[in-house]
């Protein structure tokens with residue numbers, strides 16, 4: 503089956519709302535909500551196709567766009583590769599264009615709408631930030647003050663990777679840290695490599711070892727993420743239905759000096775196969791974000807970069 507290339511725009515207004523539009527009932531995946539866009543025509547770049555489609559469908563002019571995620575999906579009757587872009591700068595008032603009803607919704611309301619199957623990772627990508635901070639316990643006495651530093655920088659996604667602390671100390675940490683994260687509108691995930699698994703936080707981040715030992719997605723977790731180092735782990739994470747992954751190490755790091763880094767080229771190859779949002783991890787700083795996004799990553803994960 504040939505692969506249909508599609509340019510898709512996640513249009514965001516200054517209030518942070520996202521534009522969705524209802525597909526005509528007589529179209530492929532009709533009656534479901536979608537992000538505006540359409541098929542790339544011969545000789546067009548992705549950006550040109552995006553501009554043309556959003557002009558045709560919404561009567562807006564795209565002034566700037568940046569890659570969000572690329573997803574390949576195989577429906578029973580066709581295969582599509584959706585190249586999804588953020589569109590935050592545009593002129594014109596998005597209207598119904600010719601045909602489709604539109605709606606502006608907050609990112610966390612997107613789960614209430616029915617989208618085509620291919621869109622699940624797009625919705626996840628829209629809801630996730632570009633930075634993922636990993637809070638470790640290399641200096642046990644600084645864990646809470648490091649979390650405060652991370653939150654003060656506006657980071658909205660944090661993994662507590664507390665491999666040294668006792669279960670009781672972690673319990674105390676969670677009782678202070680989780681309300682603090684909530685006040686800052688940040689999600690807190692607990693690394694699976696801890697003594698007790700039942701902390702009341704937003705979800706779990708699986709080590710690659712724990713991932714490969716599971717036969718299904720952990721239950722009762724709003725967010726499930728996993729660490730992956732190769733294609734087999736990535737595909738296994740997708741198979742059990744994790745929401746997003748971290749692929750590491752991209753570059754050499756102090757924390758994992760014994761492991762050979764993947765390098766950006768291999769990271770890019772892995773991302774091109776991914777069906778979920780991917781954070782790059784390993785020896786990176788915030789200045790690597792534009793390049794990581796350019797090659798298809800959701801963003802950057804780091805331990806040290808958010809503490810300096």
Ligand SMILES: Nc1nc2c([nH]c(=O)n2[C@@H]2O[C@H](COP(=O)(O)OP(=O)(O)OP(=O)(O)O)[C@@H](O)[C@H]2O)c(=O)[nH]1
Nearest residue numbers: 508510529530531536537538539540541582618620621
């Ligand atoms: N625009 C868009 N297409 C999507 C989304 N999700 C998804 O699976 N698709 C699929 O991508 C394919 C291309 O989309 P399209 O029908 O909008 O293409 P188009 O605007 O060029 O087509 P048309 O001129 O026939 O209406 C369809 O098979 C559609 O089902 C999405 O969120 N937005």
Ligand SMILES: [Mg+2]
Nearest residue numbers: 538539540541
């Ligand atoms: Mg379309």
